Amino acid sequence: MQTQGHDLVSTLDERTSNIRATIENVLVLPLSRHPSPRSVLIIGCGIVGAATAFFLARRGVDVTIIEREGPASAATGAADGAVSVASKRPGPMMVAALSGVALYRELLGDGTLTDLFKPRSTFVVAASDAECAVLEAHAGALRGEGVAVEMLAHETLIARFPALSSNVRMGAEVKGDGHAIGYRIVNRLLSLSGVTVLRGVEAYHLVEAADGRIVAVATSRGELSADAVVIAAGNGAPTLLNCDGVMKPRKGQLLVTERAPALNASMPGSIMSGRYLLSKGSQKGAEVSARGYGLVVDPLVTGQFLIGGTREDSDARQTNDLEAVRHILTDAVAMVPGLADIRLLRAFAGVRTAVIDGLPLVGRLPGRNNLFVAAGFEGDGICLGPVMGQAIAAMACGETPSLDLSSFDPARFTSLEVAA
Ligand SMILES: Cc1cc2nc3c(=O)[nH]c(=O)nc-3n(C[C@H](O)[C@H](O)[C@H](O)COP(=O)(O)OP(=O)(O)OC[C@H]3O[C@@H](n4cnc5c(N)ncnc54)[C@H](O)[C@@H]3O)c2cc1C
Known part of the structure; x- marks a missing residue:
């Protein structure tokens, strides 16, 4: 009914x-x-x-x-908010994420989520041999599930995404993703x-x-x-x-910057480093270490940037530490140099619930x-x-x-x- x-x-x-x-x-x-x-x-x-x-x-x-x-x-209440197929491991999670994104679009269309779901692409970028390898494998898996993915060589990527560092070697635009605040x-x-x-x-x-x-x-x-x-x-x-023993807490630390409308508007979607796929275990065989760093820079509708983050199996408190904040910021500025000119507003942490398989x-x-x-x-x-x-x-x-x-x-x- x-x-x-x-x-x-x-x-x-x-x-x-x-x-x-x-x-x-x-x-x-x-x-x-x-x-x-x-x-x-x-x-x-x-x-x-x-x-x-x-x-x-x-x-x-x-x-x-x-x-x-x-x-x-x-x-x-402490999440990034990527409504994304781009980061999912091939198999049931990728299939479920496709349905998840489709439902967000449906709920946006029928008015349920008006103003709350922002459709946008995810750009997965690679800066090293290991990241290029994981990106190519992952793009193939996404295509296999019917996801629209466009591979972008260095020059094309920089032309589309001028804010990116010139160290980035290649990228993949995963179309149809979005963002929502939990x-x-x-x-x-x-x-x-x-x-x-x-x-x-x-x-x-x-x-x-x-x-x-x-x-x-x-x-x-x-x-x-x-x-x-x-x-x-x-x-x-x-x-x-x-x-x-079946589930365990997995902490994550995230950062939010002040508004930077010009830089924000120059980014056509969120950026995810190939290392994020590795830190999340999005590829088969990838390990999650006691504290993994995987970089995501999300341009928010407010003009701010949400930057993440860590995956930590050793600590279930909602706390931040300077080592993590410094690490995330260093990685972010290496990927998007313009972030060095804007101020960090706050850091926060949340605890995910991970199942052992x-x-x-x-x-x-x-x-x-x-x-x-x-x-x-x-x-x-x-x-x-x-x-x-x-x-x-x-x-x-x-x-x-x-x-x-x-x-x-x-x-x-x-x-x-x-x-x-
Ligand atoms: C740093 C970080 C970044 C994230 N980024 C993303 C992202 O980009 N994209 C994405 O899809 N997901 C992301 N997530 C994951 C996402 O936030 C979680 O998977 C999701 O919020 C889980 O929702 P939930 O309702 O299952 O659990 P929760 O949000 O944890 O809610 C469970 C609720 O149950 C209550 N509760 C627990 N026990 C009891 C009890 N005995 N009695 C009564 N109440 C109880 C708790 O108080 C809590 O409010 C991120 C998470 C973190 C921490």
């Missing part, structure tokens, strides 16, 4: 006040065996939880989100769907009935019940899933008909959040999602057990 604009908001207002009353009474409702749940509890209000809520609400489901801090307070997407999806977000409420564990179905979530505000539960808790997911966990938990997980999106959750939320919403309503989720099936880890 699709409900539009005004109707959607007022219908949801009625439903959300009903669900709030139910929650305040801390009732455990009898479970529906109908494939489409009447009510769903989502744990976590990052982009994945918010998108799942949005698509469930569009189907007429009563949705409540449990959030231990605030919407977009974790990785979603917290703004969350805000829009929540306000359009009108779902209830219980802020400052922490989910402790799931409560199961004798038949193994999940009947409630034990939280800091008592037991909350619903017909189905979605765990979209990022780095909070391992505790809820009892799965130490490099693929997120998306789907129904084994043996649990009404429990779903969507977590472990590492550095790809802004791109994939909406499309994965849409897929989980379909699955929770008993439908087969249009995106093939088999590679992301949580059942591939036999150690997953729900902390009930």
Whole structure:
């Protein structure tokens, strides 16, 4: 069912006040065996939880989100925002990213994401033999999935991108990518769907009935019940899933400059160094070291530049350090010399959730008909959040999602057990 604009908001207002009353009474409702749940509890209000809520609400489901801090307070609020196929590893992640970007375009077209999604190309550039090799291999893989890629020799690249250093040897324009700020997407999806977000409420564990179905979530505000539960808790997911060793935090540090409109306007898209592909492990066999640096310079609509960043497996705090800031700035100025003339405004850090095999966990938990997980999106959750939320919403309503989720099936880890 699709409900539009005004109707959607007022219908949801009625439903959300009903669900709030139910929650305040801390009732455990009898479970529906109908494939489409009447009510769903989502744990976590990052982009994945918010998108799942949005698509469930569009189907007429009563949705409540449990959030231990605030919407977009974790990785979603500290991300770069590349909605990009360019950086994805060939295979299921690249295929999913294609669907992810297509959905952003659709949501821009239907007005859902007006002003929030900026379509633009990604220019992957190479400055060394190793980077040229990874770039050529990667461009081939992208083309194999049907992505429009144009290889650019040194002279053409500099002509298109005068801001680039002359040390850059070659580049590839990956067309059809875009950019979106995670917290703004969350805000829009929540306000359009009108779902209830219980802020400052922490989910402790799931409560199961004798038949193994999940009947409630034990939280800091008592037991909350619903017909189905979605765990979209990022780095909070391992505790809820009892799965130490399957997911790990991966910190990233990013920088934002002041506005520099002329330099910004001279850049026809974001620049990603070939080293970013290596640091992210976007090519098979690439290693992620304890602290990897991969350069991305994104010209924002504000006229500022967002510059990233690190991948760090040794530290899960949202902190910055001078060594990282200096390293990122040195790399950025080597790639775009004009950045040396503008001021750094701020540095920030966020913590991604990485799964040990490099693929997120998306789907129904084994043996649990009404429990779903969507977590472990590492550095790809802004791109994939909406499309994965849409897929989980379909699955929770008993439908087969249009995106093939088999590679992301949580059942591939036999150690997953729900902390009930
Ligand atoms: C530095 C950096 C750069 C990035 N750049 C990009 C990029 O360019 N492109 C891209 O696509 N992705 C990027 N990402 C990745 C992206 O930000 C994440 O993959 C995405 O935000 C994950 O969304 P999520 O909803 O799964 O998790 P989160 O945003 O982490 O949200 C999970 C939420 O669950 C809540 N929670 C956890 N446990 C509980 C509990 N027990 N009870 C209640 N609430 C709980 C948390 O408070 C949090 O708000 C980047 C990430 C970082 C850190």
